[in-house]
Amino acid sequence: MTRVCLVGSPDVVLRYELLSRETAREALSTYDLSEPFENAIALETVSVGAAVSLLNDLNWYLTRFVDAAFVREPSIDADEWLSRELAEAVRNDGVDPADTGTFLKIYGVTREDDGAADPERPDAATAPGETGGTGGSSPVAASSADAADAASEPDAGAARTEPGKLVEPLYVRRTDGSVPEYDLRDVDETVVVRVTESEFET
Template structure:
C-alpha cells in the first residue's frame, strides 16, 4: 500500500492542528494514523492517486501547518519516499516510475526522547495497527530508519534534520555528511525542487 507522511512545521503541533478541525478530521477518519517521526502523521492509502487526492483534500492545512509531505510507493521503492510534487507528476503520467530517482534530498534522522504518547488515537480515528515490527540496520535489509517510519510503536522517536540535496550517479547516492547521524531518510524530488 502507498504511504503518506506529513511533517509538521516547527512551532506547530501537527496532530492537534489536523485533528482539532472538523474538515481535516473527517478526511482522516477512515485511516489508521501513525506518528513515525517527531511532529508527524502518517497513513496508508490504496494508491499514489489516492495519496495525492488526500493531500489535495488537506491542502488548506498543508499550506499552514505542514513543512513536508511525502509519499512512498512500494512498486518504486521500499525505503525511499517521493515528494508531493513528484508523486503528483507520477499520478498524472508526466514522469515514469523509473525516472524518479535522479534528484533527491537526504535527511539525517536524529533520535529524540520518545513522546508520552507516540500513537495517535482520537475518538474519530482508529489506533495504528502496529502490524509492522522494528528491525535494526542490516546490509541489504530494512534499516532502522525505515523500521521507525513504518509506525512500529514503543521504539525511539526520530526527528528529521538538515536535508542534503544530492544527485544520483550510476545508481548511487552520495553519503550524508552534514552531521553525525546513524540513519537517513531519502526523498526523491522533481528537477525543479532540486536545489544543490
Template sequence: MTTVCIVGKQGVDVRFELLSRETAREALATHDLSEPWENSVAIETVSLGGAVSLLNDLNWYLVRFAETAFVRDPSISTDEWLSRTLAERVRDNEIGVGATAQSLAVYGVEDGRLVEPMYVTRRDGEIPEYDLRDVEETVVVRVAEGEFGS
C-alpha cells in the same frame, strides 16, 4: 499500500492541528494513522492516486501546518519516498517512474525527528553519504527538478 507522510512545521503539532479541524478529521477518519518521526503523521492509502487526492483534500491545512509531505508507493520504491510534486507528476503521467530516481533530498534522522535535507544526485546507482551532521539514519526522498536544492 501507499503511504503519505506529512511533516509538521517547527513549533506546530501537526497531528493535533489536523485532527482538531472537522474537515481534516473527516478526510482522515477512514485511514490508519501513525507517527514515523517526531511531529509527522503517516497515512495509509490504497494507491498513488489516492495519496495525491488525500494531499489535495488536506492542502489548506498543509499550507498552514506542514513543512513538507512525502508519498511512498511500493510499486515505485519500498524504501524511498517521492515528494508531493513528484508524486503528482507520476500520477499524471508527466514523468515516468524510471526518471524519478536521480534528484534526491536525503534527510537525516536525529533523536527521532527529521533534520535538514542534503540535496544530492544519485551517481552510478549510489547515494552520497549524508554529511551535514552525525545522524542515526537517513530518509531518501526523490524530488522533482524544480525542488532540487530548494
C-alpha cells in the same frame, strides 16, 4: 499500499492542528494514523492517485501546518519516498516512475537514546486543548491506533521508543546508481526523498 507522510512545521503540533479541525479530521477518519517521525503522521492509501487526492483535499491545512509531504509507492521503490510534487507528476503521467530517482533530498534522523516520553516534545499527547475538539471528543483519541501502528513502522524496534526527528535535508544527485552519503551532521539514519528537478534547483 501507498504510504503518505506529513511532517509538521516546527512551531505547530501537527496531530492536534489536523484532528481538531472538522474537515481535516473527516478526511483522515478512515485511516489508521501512525507517527514515523517526531511531529509527523503517516497513513496508507490504495494508490499514488489516492494519496495525491488526499493531499489535495488537505491542501489548505498543508500550506499552514505541514513542512513536507511524502508519498512512498512500493512499486517505484520500497524504501525511498516521493515528494508531493513528484508524486503528482507521476500520477499525471508527467514523469515516468523509472525516471524519478535522480534528484534526491536526504534527511538525517536523530533519535533519543532512552526512549522515554518527553513532556516537552511539541507533539506530546498532552498538547494543550486536545480534549476540546468538535463534538466533545479528543482529536488525538481519534487515532488511538497509534501505539499499534508504530510497531509496524520499518524502523521500530521490539520495544516502544520515541520516533526519530528529521533534521537538515541534503540535496544530492544519484550517481552510478548509488546515493551519496549524508554528511551534514552525525545522525542515526537517513530518509531518502525523490524530488522533481525544479525542487532540486530551488
